[in-house]
Amino acid sequence: MGLKGFVEGGIASIVAGCSTHPLDLIKVRMQLQGEGPSAVQPLRPAMAFPTSAAHNIHLPPPPPPPPRVGPLSVGIRIIQQDGAAALFSGVSATVLRQTLYSTTRMGLYDILKKKWTDPKTNNMPLTRKIVAGLIAGGIGAAVGNPADVAMVRMQADGRLPVAQRRNYKSVVDAISQMTKNEGVTSLWRGSSLTVNRAMLVTASQLASYDQVKEMILEKGLMKDGLGTHVTASFAAGFVAAVASNPVDVIKTRVMNMKVEAGKAPPYSGALDCAMKTINAEGPMALYKGFIPTISRQGPFTVVLFVTLEQVRKLLKDF
Template sequence: MSSQDKPLPFVYQFAAGAIAGVSEILVMYPTDVVKTRQQLATESIGMVQTFQNIIRSEGPGRLYRGILAPILMEAPKRATKFAANDSWGKVYRNAFGAQKMTQGLSILTGATAGATEAFVVVPFELVKIRLQDKASGGKYAGPGDALMKIIKNEGPMALYNGLESTLWRHILWNAGYFGCIFQVRQLLPAAESKKSQIGNDIIAGSVGGTVGTIVNTPMDVVKSRIQNSPKVAGVVPKYNWAWPSVFMVLREEGFGALYRGFAPKVLRLGPGGGILLVVYTGVMDWFRQMGVGSK
């Protein structure tokens, strides 16, 4: 029985999501640093060149700069992603009188789960972006120092700078991710063994992660720029609201700028989406084998 057939209580979803999220980020985080650098740049620099520039001028350790914030974020973030998707799925099935999930319901529940997830991740994302940027990263000794300085210099609400763009980013990615997982699972042969289930989940999760990334990258670009713009009293930042920022980047830098950082992002979230689904499903199935959550 797969994890999607027999939901466990929230605490087990939380633990499985946390383990899946931390596993994914430990493997894929350097690509996220490169992605952020490319998104913040106003000129086009290739992924390989960006990797080389960081290692040569700042050292390989810089590729893991700011990782503490996303690691601390992964437990609530991934738990919220999967638990909210399951919970909203029940709500929508009841609302529409559907016995089982459909393609449309999978997209709708994914989008709603993404919106729910966004409220959890914004402060962590903001600290991560500030630490990853070459220009601003040197101002902070680490995540805790960045957090305190942002609150002191910009106010507590600055931690939710970029909430709107983060909402759009997560709505779009989760809708594509969970919608594709549902569709790909329907197209693949039924899993007859644990090995074939893992294979199916790798394919479904990787396709979902890739499609979600294609859909949401423009919003991720402007989110990075919005969150890297410090709040100054009486000054309206250049990048402020999501969709106006998208059109500003399009007008000033061209369509390609909206997909700056796409290569490292899709390299992370394509395979990363497969890692997430495989680990989450595997941990949930392990919980069932251990008999946890059963009365």
């Protein structure tokens, strides 16, 4: 019985992940906008990050960041530079990530939901839904992190100068090269961020989908069909995007940084990356790529839950 939830969730996640992959790629490129060469090369001179706060007061204001480019321009530029196929670079990593991460989180959430649903009312309190989402998301992310790092790098590769590109041939090549060149631990780089983000996304996405769907059905606003599924999943996508975007920006930057032998890494960790990003680009930098995040979370969540409901119908007799 428990295995069915994993199969249903896995199929729906892979369909949703592949169909919204170009939006995810644009989001990653936008999240890296404004990040100086420091993340790819050694750190900027110490002047950029003065050690004493008192020092800071008399510094001239930093030069304005380069103009931000919207998702459509980013997409068009990728197609012009590398062809339409470039929008799907890293799609093999997406498939592996959805197979590991989403299958685990959807299956675990399904198990916990069955365990914690009140048999009398056939409903599960919102707090329990959130806790179930946090647990399922955290475990799923830990399992899927290597594919996540590979995906971020493969998606970000096209924005690097040709000489600095990593040119991974596939997700397997990415994971084997990372293990060989940077050690096994590099596969779990940014894993605390991936786990935090996944806990936020899963809790906000799955809990709000179930909650909105129950509310629509209880109030008799719509019948249990496509309209209800689309409405509930759009609401869930919006909540998940707002909750997860800041962690997502930091995660993308930490995973994508180049660590050169004998040199200090550009970021010592998540908090360091957050502080440097805010110092250099302002607090709203944590919402970089929000438009593509919501443009992806919306359709991704809709495709995910609509596919999930259809797969459940197909497999209901198994």
